[in-house]
Amino acid sequence: MMIANTRGFLWSDLETQALLGIWGEADVQSALDGNFRNSHVYRDVACRLAQVGFDRTPEQCRIRIKGLKRQYYQAKDGLPKGGPARKACKFFDEMDSILGARAAAGGPAPPRAGPAPEEETSREQAAEKALTGEGSSFTGHPVKVECAPFAIPVPPGHGFKHIGAQTSTPHLSQPKRPKKRHTSIPLDKMMGKLLQQSVDAEEKFFRYEEQRLKMEDKHRETERARELQMLQMLGQVLAGISSAVSQRAQPRPASPPQQRTHHRAYGDDITFNAMTAALSPPLVLERAFSLHKGHSVKDMETTFQLVRNIIPPLTTKKHKGQDGRIGIIGGCQEYTGAPYFAAISALKVGADLTHVFCTKEAAPVIKSYSPELIVHPVLDSATAVRDVETWLPRLHTLVVGPGLGRDDALLQNVKGILEKSKAKGVPLVVDADGLWLIAQQPSLIQGYPKAVLTPNYMEFSRLYEAVLRDPVDSNDHHGAVLRLSQALGNLTIVQKGERDVISDGEQVLVCSQEGSSRRCGGQGDLLSGSLGVLVHWALLAGSEKTNGLNPLLVAAFGACALTRQCNKQAFQKSGRSTTTTDMIAEVGPAFKKLFET
Ligand SMILES: NC(=O)C1=CN([C@@H]2O[C@H](COP(=O)(O)OP(=O)(O)OC[C@H]3O[C@@H](n4cnc5c(N)ncnc54)[C@H](O)[C@@H]3O)[C@@H](O)[C@H]2O)[C@@H](O)CC1
Numbered sequence: 001m002m003i004a005n006t007r008g009f010l011w012s013d014l015e016t017q018a019l020l021g022i023w024g025e026a027d028v029q030s031a032l033d034g035n036f037r038n039s040h041v042y043r044d045v046a047c048r049l050a051q052v053g054f055d056r057t058p059e060q061c062r063i064r065i066k067g068l069k070r071q072y073y074q075a076k077d078g079l080p081k082g083g084p085a086r087k088a089c090k091f092f093d094e095m096d097s098i099l100g101a102r103a104a105a106g107g108p109a110p111p112r113a114g115p116a117p118e119e120e121t122s123r124e125q126a127a128e129k130a131l132t133g134e135g136s137s138f139t140g141h142p143v144k145v146e147c148a149p150f151a152i153p154v155p156p157g158h159g160f161k162h163i164g165a166q167t168s169t170p171h172l173s174q175p176k177r178p179k180k181r182h183t184s185i186p187l188d189k190m191m192g193k194l195l196q197q198s199v200d201a202e203e204k205f206f207r208y209e210e211q212r213l214k215m216e217d218k219h220r221e222t223e224r225a226r227e228l229q230m231l232q233m234l235g236q237v238l239a240g241i242s243s244a245v246s247q248r249a250q251p252r253p254a255s256p257p258q259q260r261t262h263h264r265a266y267g268d269d270i271t272f273n274a275m276t277a278a279l280s281p282p283l284v285l286e287r288a289f290s291l292h293k294g295h296s297v298k299d300m301e302t303t304f305q306l307v308r309n310i311i312p313p314l315t316t317k318k319h320k321g322q323d324g325r326i327g328i329i330g331g332c333q334e335y336t337g338a339p340y341f342a343a344i345s346a347l348k349v350g351a352d353l354t355h356v357f358c359t360k361e362a363a364p365v366i367k368s369y370s371p372e373l374i375v376h377p378v379l380d381s382a383t384a385v386r387d388v389e390t391w392l393p394r395l396h397t398l399v400v401g402p403g404l405g406r407d408d409a410l411l412q413n414v415k416g417i418l419e420k421s422k423a424k425g426v427p428l429v430v431d432a433d434g435l436w437l438i439a440q441q442p443s444l445i446q447g448y449p450k451a452v453l454t455p456n457y458m459e460f461s462r463l464y465e466a467v468l469r470d471p472v473d474s475n476d477h478h479g480a481v482l483r484l485s486q487a488l489g490n491l492t493i494v495q496k497g498e499r500d501v502i503s504d505g506e507q508v509l510v511c512s513q514e515g516s517s518r519r520c521g522g523q524g525d526l527l528s529g530s531l532g533v534l535v536h537w538a539l540l541a542g543s544e545k546t547n548g549l550n551p552l553l554v555a556a557f558g559a560c561a562l563t564r565q566c567n568k569q570a571f572q573k574s575g576r577s578t579t580t581t582d583m584i585a586e587v588g589p590a591f592k593k594l595f596e597t
């Protein structure tokens with residue numbers, strides 16, 4: 001049903017009748033009986049009113065009923081039937097059938113009509129007469145403006161004068177006012193003026209009333225926020241206590257994955273479960289809090305140890321390719337450096353082979369940078385998807401996006417490659433223009449558990465807005481990364497920046513390894529290439545080696561720390577002239593320093 005926008009000050013007759021119909025219902029009356037706290041009843045009344053097409057707040061309904069009751073009791077209280085007060089109470093009959101029945105049934109005694117200094121029945125009656133036929137219209141219903149049926153506070157000096165308003169209700173003890181004569185003013189003009197003043201005063205009153213209600217709402221919100229905060233703190237304390245108790249009660253199980261019975265088995269294919277996502281936030285917040293709040297050097301040291309655990313030992317028993325065959329999807333006419341940086345970084349971290357799948361034009365350029373790289377000039381060919389697909393079984397991880405560009409035809413091919421990779425269970429690192437593609441079509445990656453996204457600030461905002469249809473809250477980085485990860489089906493996300501924030505929707509890690517103030521282009525490519533290798537190693541090692549922590553989180557943390565350390569070391573040598581090439585030269589020493597000493 002269409003709801004009429006009736007949130008003004010005035011009630012149309014139709015609206016008032018609808019209100020009375022609802023308010024007069026037996027269940028409403030009995031709910032109100034002897035109940036001083038009646039806000040829930042008026043909430044219900046407002047709800048029912050909305051169902052018949054009138055949009056009013058519970059407070060507006062309560063005030064309206066209060067006014068009608070006052071009018072009714074005044075009209076009833078000693079004033080003759082058919083007299084002006086009875087006529088002024090337009091809804092006398094309706095009120096009487098409700099309140100009269102209540103009184104007859106032994107309901108609460110009606111309140112005495114208290115003094116209502118500003119409410120003058122004769123004036124009201126006259127005003128109504130003057131208005132007949134002049135009513136404005138709300139959503140097509142004729143509206144008769146009524147004088148406020150209760151005392152309207154009129155600030156002094158607002159021009160409200162009681163022109164010709166000597167009351168004819170002798171039982172109301174009104175303060176005496178000086179008599180004024182307006183014999184020279186025609187009656188209809190006088191009435192018009194009177195009516196206008198009355199309406200103005202009424203509007204003013206309702207404006208005050210609405211302001212008061214707004215302030216009450218604000219107050220309630222603050223209270224609610226405080227309660228929530230208290231609950232979260234309580235949750236943390238309880239979680240702390242329960243984990244301490246369970247640690248004391250039982251020794252650590254031999255198989256770490258069992259510690260996370262409600263978690264997924266890493267590396268297993270799972271489909272995104274909307275139910276889980278809907279149910280998980282409280283748990284997630286609690287876990288995230290415990291991890292990222294008060295994140296200390298000790299926390300980082302623990303995670304460093306986990307990275308060390310996943311690094312495969314160097315032995316003479318292995319053959320070429322075992323420590324990593326990494327594919328890079330990217331490289332076009334404009335960007336040849338990015339895929340090179342990613343591929344060479346993967347090799348420097350310890351991968352045995354890297355394959356760059358790029359456009360025909362970019363291939364000779366990329367090849368010329370380094371003989372170490374295997375380069376496939378296939379990405380812009382009509383058979384691109386098939387060409388890459390034949391290589392997929394031989395690749396441990398695919399890094400999608402460095403230097404890819406945003407050409408539609410290329411992106412279309414990459415879409416196909418992503419689908420094939422998912423079908424074959426190939427782990428994916430998506431960066432740069434790969435993230436552009438995901439922002440256009442999040443379902444391409446949503447729910448794929450072997451994916452890691454590595455957005456920078458801009459890429460993160462773009463993705464967040466595309467998926468959550470909301471701007472990023474810049475005051476809550478951790479929450480934003482957590483939410484995006486959950487919305488994408490618990491993908492691992494690395495938000496790069498001054499501190500790298502990493503989350504899989506359940507936990508949040510922060511990497512604040514010291515880097516430098518030098519922000520040359522290509523550092524992200526170094527990160528995504530390194531991450532390609534670490535993802536392979538982490539999944540191979542499994543969660544036994546990561547103490548139950550998601551191996552992809554450990555891999556991401558390792559790649560972030562390594563990139564930042566390279567940045568620091570290169571900057572110490574080259575200062576402002578540091579480039580990504582300088583950083584790549586530091587991969588070996590930085591890796592050794594962080595993970596092998
Ligand atoms: N030598 C090369 O071939 C390089 C190529 N690159 C490629 O260039 C393509 C476009 O990458 P872009 O990163 O420019 O992507 P975008 O076109 O999305 O631009 C990102 C923009 O965000 C800005 N930005 C980044 N961090 C920010 C922050 N914290 N606050 C505010 N603004 C911020 C940057 O200045 C940039 O203008 C990608 O394919 C990428 O791989 C880059 O990797 C750099 C090196």
Ligand SMILES: Nc1ncnc2c1ncn2[C@@H]1O[C@H](COP(=O)(O)OP(=O)(O)OP(=O)(O)O)[C@@H](O)[C@H]1O
Nearest residue numbers: 456496497498500515521522523524525527563564
């Ligand atoms: N303000 C900063 N302080 C320290 N390190 C930073 C800062 N901003 C980014 N980094 C680090 O730089 C690396 C690359 O992040 P960046 O935001 O430059 O990625 P990117 O824009 O994708 O890079 P690229 O130029 O390759 O596209 C990350 O490891 C990140 O930790």
